[in-house]
Amino acid sequence: MNIDLALFAYLSQYQPDGLGGRHARAMTFAPGTCISEVISELGLPDQPRVIFLNGKHAEESVVLGEGDRLAIFPPVAGG
């Protein structure tokens, strides 16, 4: 199963290719993988985060599907 993964702000350093940057990367996971398993595999720090799946908020328990775009942000705000 292929998904697009984008990590933002200081989470971008956790991209497995080590290249940083916010552009989405194509990644392959076993069918049935849920968001929390992706987070665990990436080794993201244990802190609150904001997760968008295809542009909508998603819980970490959600199971990913082929072609999904997963974007993860640390807590951010501004205005």
Add this chain to the structure above:
Amino acid sequence: MRQMLRVDMTNLTVGLEPVPEEWSRYGGRALTDAIVYREVPADADPLGPANVLVFSPGLLGGTTTPNGGRLSVGAKSPLTGGIKESNSGGQAAHALARIGLAGVVVTGAQADKAARYLLVIEADLSARLERVDAWAGLGNYEVADKIAALRPEGDRYATISVGPAGEALARAAGIAVSDPKGYPNRFAGRGGLGAVMGSKGLKGIVISDKGAKSREPANKEEFVAATRRFSAALKEHAVSGTGLPMYGTNVLTNILSEAGGLPTRNFARGTFEFADAIGGETQRATIVERSGAEGVNDSHGCHSGCVIKCSRYWMDKDGHYKTKGPEYETAWSFGADCEIKDLDEIAELDRACGDLGLDTIEMGATLAVYMDSGAIPFGDAAGALEALRAGLDANDPRRIIWDGAEATGLAFDVARIPVVKHQALPAYDPRAVQGMGVTYATSTMGADHTAGYTVTANILNVGGTVDPLQPAGQAELSKNLQIATAMLDSLGFCIFVAFPVLDIPEAFAAIHEMTESFTGDKWDAGALMQLGREVLTMERLYNEKAGFTEADDRLPKFFQTDELPPHNVVFTVSDEELDTVFDFVPETARQMGLQ
């Protein structure tokens, strides 16, 4: 007893007067509102001598309260036609409060339209008007240099000024306030208050606070303890302690684009393909690279006493200061909304607005409307800059751009004009962030994101979670945030303290503890919220007298008919729900003895 300085621009007199006893708990937005409500007839010409321009630090301005140095500027708005409080960072609020001024009230207007005046307020509270006709037409940066040349060596001071747009009575003109380094780059931007200042013949204000100390609290021990708890909460929360200092406000560009709520191409789409190129992460990396190291230009407070430090300086390719930030709203307005994908080009437009004295939100939104007319293509940064500067010639037909998005859209026959109460919408599409639609529609200020920032619960998961794409809960969320914001604006706090305050109960408690221990008066959570309701009640009643009705509390129709990609949503909060936001006003008005 608190004092304020009254400046009569008709007769060129200045004098101190006491703040009326019934306003002893009012500062900042509450005080500017109270004065405008009492002194400016609702049918007054905003650009005539009957309008009154008020500058006020918050109730806790001039103290050691963390992030407590914001400035409220109030008047009747020449853009909206209603009451206006425009809020700015910079050093002026602390300077005014430290020398003992709760406000500066500017009345009347100079009959001689060629006359320009500088109001000089010394640290000993002596004040005078100096004639500076030769400064006519100068940009804010040059005015800052002229003021510097007038000041004695070793002085410490803050400046407030208008550029050519304010002098030209442009309805999108803002008022510049100097930052800790003296750059005139913080703005009371919205609502055309620069034109009010220009209409009075007042080109600038300088406030010296040399030798002035922070104001003394009534109960020092409790006050210091509460400020420490508050400061700790601001540093502990991930948003105010890490995200904002590291990336600044522009950290929002990527997340709003991801959520489909970043207005792009004059509100035609909710995502911008080049969001990352104009976002906070790219901005930080560029500033650090051009400055040669971290910690040089990439994080500082816009006023002393700030512990969040979300400000930054944009450096040009040669490593020289160009402008502030740019802040998120500016990166959005000139960036995504105009489809300009280069931060240097955005910074050039930001600098031009800073010098001319124009609101960057209104100008970006206006240039996007102008591009939508076909006059210049989207993405044309050079064309946008030329159109922006064209207003320097009063006879150029593009001068109307300085009057904002609505005036420009009508003049150039554009169908989609994103305004409420004649003021342009900021950087969150109300179809994808429905709570912001409620705030835009109902705010007494016209479309204003700061009035009730529902992006917190809608997008950022701060202070709870409310689905941004659904109408449920949005009116209640907006109402509560509008009340809380009016309170924070009156105490003089930066509204970014709301992020930890919404999540950390001790941070909210610290606000009334600081207020109570500083003033020596009884304050609690209920009293703070009552202050917010009183502020909104004055504003609402004023706007009613100025002719606003429920029909003015609506978004432009296209937000209900034109689906916004990528979620293909429209704004669905009902009119009935919008009309519940100010349901507390009649009761609060009775409590206040207002009709």
